[in-house]
Amino acid sequence: MIDLHSHILYDIDDGSKSFDMSxxxxxxxxxxxxxDIIATPHVNRRGVVPEWSVIVEKATVLQEDAKKAGIPITIHTGAEVEINFEALNFLKEDARDYCIAGSRYILCELTNQSEPKQTEHLLFELMVRGYRPILAHPERYDRIMEKPRYIWKWLEKGVLTQCNGGSFVGYFGEEVQRRVEMLARKDMICFLGSDAHRTTVRNPDLAPVEVAIKKLTNGAALWQRCEDNGRKLLNKKAIYPSIEGEWREEKPKKKGFFAKLFG
Incomplete structure (x- = not known):
């Protein structure tokens, strides 16, 4: 698997705290x-924007250290950029800073305060500037997930999505798990990432995630699609969402008698 989202670089954000942890x-x-794992430190969170050259240098050094330690993994540079109007000041037209592995794809983070209409404007402005936005863990954004048809619309326009492995195993709670499973059912997930911050909780072990995903109806296909999309990204090939048809709201499942009685 290609882990599209991780905080493995130490001493740069709220991720890894030391060389040994990384x-x-x-x-x-x-x-x-x-x-393959993409190092995606936070950029523009609370206005803090690490220099791209610093991210590249830290990833290069860590790759060398991993090779010396005999760890068979390739580290690629990227960033998790909080998208707001301030971000447009440093995400210049046709630039590649903060993009994944030298491509045009850029991982975009929202907040729980992000509104769909404003987000849509920002994502499409990035596309006009030559970027291909990948929306990081949409299942975790309350206001966006109140109207998931917006994500469907964005996918139709060429925006991609990355969901967190932890969301499938309940790390972020039952509601987030329900949301990510809905996105999976509707083929609205393009990439997977661990969003790893530590060796304990929120770690990069995707083995339990693979088990959970493959229990879903179309889980094996989802896992393979995300692997294939990750490989295409690293090879700088075009990636297209697999959604088809039109957006349809899912009807809530009816509760049985005992479910109603006990909660």
């Missing part, structure tokens, strides 16, 4: 079958 995180990732 190495152990890489070891965990490789052990579960991850062949």
């Amino acid at each position: 190495i152990e995180m890489l070891r965990m990732a490789a052990a579960c079958g991850t062949t």
Whole structure:
């Protein structure tokens, strides 16, 4: 698997806290079958914008250290950029800074305060500037997920999505798990990422995630699609969402008698 979203670089954001932790995180990732991992430190969170050259240097050094430690994994540079109007000041037209592995694809983070209409404007402005936005973990944004048809619309326009492995195993709660499973049913997930921050909780071990995903009706196809899309991205090939038809709201499942009685 290609892990599209991780915080494995130490001393740059709220992710890995030390060299030893970064190495152990890489070891965990490789052990579960991850062949490539994208280092995506936070950019523009609370207005803090690390220099792109710093991200590249840290990833290069960590790759060298991983090789010395015998860890069979390839690190690629990227960033998790909080998208607001301030971000447009440093995301210049046709630039590649903060993009994934030298491509035009850029991982975009929202907040729980992000509104669909404003988000739509920002995403499409990025596309006009030559970027291909990948929306990071949409299942975690309350206001966006109140109207998931917006995400469907964005996918139709060429925006891509990345969901967190932890969302499938309940790490972020039942509601987020319900949302991500809905996105899976509707083929609205393009990439997977661990969003790993530590070696303990929120770690890069995607093995339990693979088990959980493959229990879903179309889980095996989803896992393979995300792997294929990740490989296409690294090879700088075009990626298209697999959604078809029109958006349809899902009807809530009717509760049985005992479910109604006990909650």
